[in-house]
Amino acid sequence: MDSISCVPGESYLAVLDALYDEDINILTCRSEAGAAMMADAYGKLTGRPGICMVSRGPGATNASPAVHIANHDSTPLILFIGQVNSTMREREAFQEIDYKAMFGGIAKWVMEIDRPERVPELVTMAFRIAMQGRPGPVVVSLPEDMLIRTCKSTDGGYVAPSAPTPARDDVLAVLGYLQDAKSPLIVLGGTSWLAQDRHLLGKLAEKYDVPVATSFRGASLLPPIHPANAGDLGLGRDARLRERLATADVVLLIGGRMSEISSHSYTLLEVPAPRQRIIRVHPDSMELSRMHGPTLEIEATPHTFCSVLAECLRGEEGDGFKPRVDEAHKQFVEQSEKSVQLPGEIQFGEMVRWLGGVLPDDGIICIGAGNYTGWLARHFCFGEANIQLASTSSSMGYSVPAAVMAKHIYRHRIIVAFATDDCFMTNGQEFATAVQYKLPIIVIVLDNCQYGTIRLHQERDYPGRVIATRLRNPNFAGFAKAFDGYGEVATDLEEFKTAFSNATASGVPSIIHCKIDPLAVTRRD
Template structure:
């Protein structure tokens, strides 16, 4: 016989049934019943208390990326929802499974503009796969099962559920749902036969992998297919960990700051095999690498959601399939004669090696050497996270991602992502090393989550690349309005002292030789650590200086 349960307990137990074991929250009185259920199940379902809702939602998003399971986040009413929205938007643009729960006003207060009341379904409709409000305690199992299924199937993404305070405190006698097993789309035999025909006729094929829904096995299967057919493989923007960057078939990332030689190879390819990537603005260099609506390249687009196929680019062959089933089918394909393009693959690899070669920058601290040292001393499975800004180029361009789920970064371009992503990843995978790259502006958007890292013994290493400005915007200022600098200068705190105030380790590095011992001390401490890297402000990108940009722009006026 089923015993009556409070709504909060039903909700938590449904999440556990579907496989949840970690959630991130800033607590609110609107969901006290849920908090009490977490107390009841505290040995099996860990609740991480964060210092800001943006931190909590970014941790949940990073957890979704890392595990493939929905990242769970709980906040309360309009202030909490508004601040968590950035993580939801990142989950939407990055196609990451996530469920945001929002404590809401009681049902009897609705539509009176009660305290912090908002229509959350309407608010999140453009930025979530599904947004709804659970008004009946008896239907909690139904809503949670649907949310889990929606978040993890097709194009993955976020779900938002509002929880009326009175509904959560009501009791009901309801049965549990069944554990959700999300459906997967598989390629048809005809699809694979047509792909084989198109590959056989190609002379300059190029594969691009990206998006969510991958697994380690899927990555291995796709690598097997690429090796058997000597295919060059590029990685979608901030999905560089889907193909080992040390592999001779890997030819670089197709995103912001793309190698111009690789960009030309994309344009000149006679066959593009795109698996899992949406082909959005960042991947296509502002929709310029392919023509819309009909690309000049023959496009084979593999994606789990039919609505995305042909949305911008009409493919020659559209395959509705998840990455895993497609990669498995491709790996089983008999190898083709690759003699027509084998030299193209080796040439593209040589271009990549030249692109990541040592690059000097102004100043005493060389970021290429920092990245090189990390690659030498950090474990192979280290997770690297970052937020948004020019500082991330040093990581994306020069670090060699070693394989599946060693990169957590926002394709949405949201600042403030790296620090909470690193903390969430370290809590989820405590045995793995986690390194975060942050800019000085980027870091202070969520830097208070150092308190969360200390509280939960999440020994992340955070590199704060400090150039005293919002560097990306300054770069564009100098390109378009040379010398007219306003709104981008920053006066920063002493970041090492900031870290020590939280009980973390703080280090200052002002020249290259200081980095290795500072990193060694940070690792040896066993604590969260911030290493401030004070770089020359002139070093705005690996290829440009501020003075150079200003001079080039001045010549055009």
């Protein structure tokens, strides 16, 4: 553990005092939601639990969106919460909450440490549970009086999660299913991917002529230029890819889950008995047969599965004849390059394509919630080392805190956060955290003066009856300058290019305020 994000509180001051003597980076944030989302980003980027500390009551409730995010995204995260004095429990003491009742449905484990000598045991267990199987969030309650008691104890040992390794015969069975399939499809998702794993799947796709798609929010798992890439199953997916999944006879799902978004509201794979043969590769046995009864279950991480797959494919080469892969990739490229004229001067597809061409291959893109995320998945050309940080729960306010943590970890990389006006205002105060710790992130605010996605659905369901979705916004470039950052307004693509260049050269946290036509949000075709 090398970094902690927090909002300080009197309920856990003893912990902060103990950290005074430790060599651990502490990011003091402006809201508990931002602090906890930073911890989620840490977990996504490192594979180790992100650590967040907040105070009791309101601090815990403010941090809860990130626990929900970590649960949906299978992110290892530990949220430490100060708790009221144990002698005052069950009296509705000041800011008292029953955290097991509050977080029980969205955390892997919720527990309270009632004796100081149990701290090493229970904290070690918290780390293990957060990382083991399907990773996820753990909530640890710390009564204030427990923290100041003294005891004799030893530190807990290092926790290395075990990674289940698949049987060679099971992996050979997967190859047999792919060999015999008439219209197979591989879908990538989840965590624990390494670069060599993706290269290996390219070899698999070539040999067995299997197109490869990525699940919702997983666009950066496979570069768009990879010849086997069939596209993203998220928002704004190509109708031809949706049809390809619906008509597949074998679907190999590695690492992720076939969520509501990826499965088109669960219509492409019938529950509980899909027409397709489903092969599930997942590190948690409880997930393998959830919703869809698989033909073959393989308990493994993407990496351990690919390690055994490498042995099975050693010495084998494809014959270069891959009409299914070529057709799927051609369709994906056509969709990505297709230009759609939107109302207004800023054409978001052109902006994203330009940005994908100038951002270094190791740049990191952080996104929040909104229809614009579909344009990114469709048009942004992710390189081999590009990373996309996002939440599958589409939680507003995620991108700025995620960018702060990404820049904290990777000081040499360019970190770009996208946010709509409403999304930015949810956690935009963490721009101040970026300034405080000299983390020069670049925030692109897409201002259409409305809750855009809600307005889209409102127009679809109740045409012409606009209510409660319009917004009046501040000057976001001025917002950046108020915190001693850099800010610039862009009203067309050329102004955006200039603003991005200036922001990159400024060396300080920056905001580019892009003014978008409100009607542009209703088009994603």
